[in-house]
Amino acid sequence: MKTEASNTYSRRFFIKSSSAFTTLAFIPNSVKSFFYQVKEKFFVKKQKIPLSVSINNKEYRLDVDTRTTLLDLLRENIGLTGTKKGCDHGQCGACTVHIDGERRLSCLTLTAMIPGKEITTIEGLAKDGKLHPMQEAFIENDGFQCGYCTPGQIMSAVACVQEGHTGSTEEIKEFMSGNLCRCAAYNGITRAIQKVAP
Amino acid sequence: MKPFEYSKAENTTSAIKLAGNSSMYISGGTNLIDLMKKHIHEPDKLIDLTDAVSSEITVQENGIRIGAMVRNSTLAEDSLILDKFPLLSRAILKGASPQIRNMASTGGNLLQRTRCPYFYDTALPCNKRIPGSGCGALEGNNRMSAVIGYSNSCVAVHPSDMCVALVALDTKVEILKPDGNTEMINFEDFHRLPGDNPQKDNNLPDGAIITAIEIQNNSFNKNYDYLKLRERESYAFALISVAAALELSGNLIREARLASGGVAHKPWRWKDAENFLKGENATEENFKKAAELAIEKIAPLEDNKFKTEMLKGAIQQSFMNCVTNR
Numbered sequence: 001m002k003t004e005a006s007n008t009y010s011r012r013f014f015i016k017s018s019s020a021f022t023t024l025a026f027i028p029n030s031v032k033s034f035f036y037q038v039k040e041k042f043f044v045k046k047q048k049i050p051l052s053v054s055i056n057n058k059e060y061r062l063d064v065d066t067r068t069t070l071l072d073l074l075r076e077n078i079g080l081t082g083t084k085k086g087c088d089h090g091q092c093g094a095c096t097v098h099i100d101g102e103r104r105l106s107c108l109t110l111t112a113m114i115p116g117k118e119i120t121t122i123e124g125l126a127k128d129g130k131l132h133p134m135q136e137a138f139i140e141n142d143g144f145q146c147g148y149c150t151p152g153q154i155m156s157a158v159a160c161v162q163e164g165h166t167g168s169t170e171e172i173k174e175f176m177s178g179n180l181c182r183c184a185a186y187n188g189i190t191r192a193i194q195k196v197a198p
Numbered sequence: 199m200k201p202f203e204y205s206k207a208e209n210t211t212s213a214i215k216l217a218g219n220s221s222m223y224i225s226g227g228t229n230l231i232d233l234m235k236k237h238i239h240e241p242d243k244l245i246d247l248t249d250a251v252s253s254e255i256t257v258q259e260n261g262i263r264i265g266a267m268v269r270n271s272t273l274a275e276d277s278l279i280l281d282k283f284p285l286l287s288r289a290i291l292k293g294a295s296p297q298i299r300n301m302a303s304t305g306g307n308l309l310q311r312t313r314c315p316y317f318y319d320t321a322l323p324c325n326k327r328i329p330g331s332g333c334g335a336l337e338g339n340n341r342m343s344a345v346i347g348y349s350n351s352c353v354a355v356h357p358s359d360m361c362v363a364l365v366a367l368d369t370k371v372e373i374l375k376p377d378g379n380t381e382m383i384n385f386e387d388f389h390r391l392p393g394d395n396p397q398k399d400n401n402l403p404d405g406a407i408i409t410a411i412e413i414q415n416n417s418f419n420k421n422y423d424y425l426k427l428r429e430r431e432s433y434a435f436a437l438i439s440v441a442a443a444l445e446l447s448g449n450l451i452r453e454a455r456l457a458s459g460g461v462a463h464k465p466w467r468w469k470d471a472e473n474f475l476k477g478e479n480a481t482e483e484n485f486k487k488a489a490e491l492a493i494e495k496i497a498p499l500e501d502n503k504f505k506t507e508m509l510k511g512a513i514q515q516s517f518m519n520c521v522t523n524r
């Protein structure tokens with residue numbers, strides 16, 4: 001197998017292809033993006049659809065590209081930047097929001113699929129100017145350092161309590177494993193949840 | 199992502215009518231959206247099945263029927279499932295994260311694509327992604343790869359946990375084909391081995407919809423275990439997983455089931471080990487023999503030789519857990 005592979009990718013192939021890529025790299029980005037724009041305009045048809053979505057009890061009527069994820073809608077179209085983009089691929093939990101009361105990942109949710117559902121983001125947790133008990137508990141128990149993962153952690157933590165997965169430290173850790181924290185504030189997060197859990 | 203048209207199907211018949219050459223169905227989207235962002239799937243049209251396919255769990259004369267739109271978290275926590283097929287619940291809860299399980303559907307879980315790094319990295323060769331480009335993992339990084347049933351074209355494994363329990367429980371998959379006919383497929387025959395065309399993960403005909411799965415009643419709800427070994431304790435795919443179940447009468451094994459994830463292109467049943475255990479006593483010695491029978495046939499690759507010992511230990515431990523009801 002190894003010899004076969006080296007036959008296919010000869011030295012000549014390598015030099016040719018790498019010089020082609022180098023040339024490509026010298027084309028200014030502005031020229032490249034111009035070509036992409038032309039290509040998008042004339043060759044691929046973008047689809048925009050009119051939608052009405054309910055976020056934190058407020059109705060929004062928008063025209064959105066079918067590709068828009070709920071995460072991008074929140075951050076780019078509506079300006080609710082509390083929900084964070086960590087990986088954009090379902091691997092970190094930073095984008096966690098509630099959809100009809102259930103915790104879900106907004107980076108893997110298409111906006112086109114959510115009309116008729118109620119979305120709650122971190123901005124919608126506080127009521128009448130008073131923080132949600134989980135928000136208070138995170139502050140009191142050092143549930144964060146840099147704070148980047150925190151909105152996702154809090155949304156997930158609120159759901160974790162509602163689901164009743166707070167029977168033991170191990171259960172909390174298992175049911176919070178979908179939210180990664182690069183500052184490793186895990187112990188504080190677990191303590192905060194234990195404070196709020198019944 | 200490449201631009202696409204979006205339509206929501208009202209029922210399965212209209213979903214099939216909406217389907218075309220480069221359309222794809224979407225349920226939870228937890229796998230498909232990720233792959234579309236990476237340009238691994240580039241459908242021109244997405245057909246939303248969430249309203250079209252059943253999300254009900256119903257009791258039938260001789261088993262349970264699970265609509266293909268039932269979410270993984272609903273299924274894992276359903277009281278009927280916990281009562282009759284707790285092995286399934288345990289396997290589901292070992293997969294992904296609570297957020298993802300809230301989104302993921304039963305049908306989508308069966309059809310999730312491999313997590314082989316060569317499939318995911320569009321700069322590398324992968325016969326599954328681009329037929330004819332070669333298998334990068336065969337002689338490359340194959341730590342996560344298969345140890346049985348692979349070919350020179352592909353050494354990828356099926357990543358699902360839920361499917362390992364389903365294959366152990368003799369499930370049937372109900373599909374609706376584009377010609378309007380319904381068909382029941384044995385779970386074991388649903389996924390396929392890679393052979394020369396690894397681009398096909400399973401035997402679902404083009405344009406067909408998974409409408410439900412059915413599990414026949416059995417007596418594997420007392421002595422069962424799902425053991426998953428991975429790089430970290432949670433939120434990671436399996437290096438090796440084992441679903442084991444025993445039907446005991448005293449210490450005598452009346453029936454045994456043994457399946458694994460992380461070993462092959464499909465959820466793998468270890469039939470030789472099952473047949474050996476049937477009629478034997480539930481002893482550590484016999485479980486060891488069963489494990490040896492299972493690993494006899496495997497042929498690990500350069501980086502995953504560790505899977506042999508890991509699998510042997512996991513099978514023994516899993517059967518012990520069945521007996522001690524851990």
Ligand SMILES: Cc1cc2nc3c(=O)[nH]c(=O)nc-3n(C[C@H](O)[C@H](O)[C@H](O)COP(=O)(O)OP(=O)(O)OC[C@H]3O[C@@H](n4cnc5c(N)ncnc54)[C@H](O)[C@@H]3O)c2cc1C
Nearest residue numbers: 090225226227228229230293294303305306307358359408
């Ligand atoms: C970070 C991460 C970690 C994960 N960890 C695990 C893990 O440890 N264990 C595990 O088992 N899984 C894991 N998963 C995978 C997850 O379980 C799957 O992504 C999920 O089950 C797919 O279901 P879905 O409904 O979201 O499918 P979708 O993404 O909607 O669809 C997947 C595929 O199925 C097709 N499809 C969907 N429904 C139907 C239908 N009814 N009929 C015909 N075709 C259909 C779609 O066209 C698509 O090709 C993980 C996922 C992520 C993102």
Ligand code: FES
Nearest residue numbers: 086087088093107
């Ligand atoms: S941004 Fe959604 S999971 Fe990381």
Ligand code: FES
Nearest residue numbers: 145147181182183
């Ligand atoms: S607080 Fe910094 S990532 Fe969690």
